[in-house]
Amino acid sequence: MIYRENWQPLFFAAIGSAPFERGDKTEGFVQLTANADGELAEIHDRRPLVMTQEGSKALAAS
Numbered sequence: 753m754i755y756r757e758n759w760q761p762l763f764f765a766a767i768g769s770a771p772f773e774r775g776d777k778t779e780g781f782v783q784l785t786a787n788a789d790g791e792l793a794e795i796h797d798r799r800p801l802v803m804t805q806e807g808s809k810a811l812a813a814s
Contacts, residue, residue: 760805761805763807764802765803765808765811766783766784767781768782769781783800784800785800785801786798787799
């Protein structure tokens, strides 16, 4: 299990759009990633880009 030491929520960076933004019924998203490091690099070359709560609010507002 992956979690923060203080058990607070994790915020992952992603870019997406809702169907009404394009005029069709297709929706989706792309999760932003970074190079894996430490023990994670032993099993995978990428990791989700984790943000602070403030960073996620700023991304959502942009």
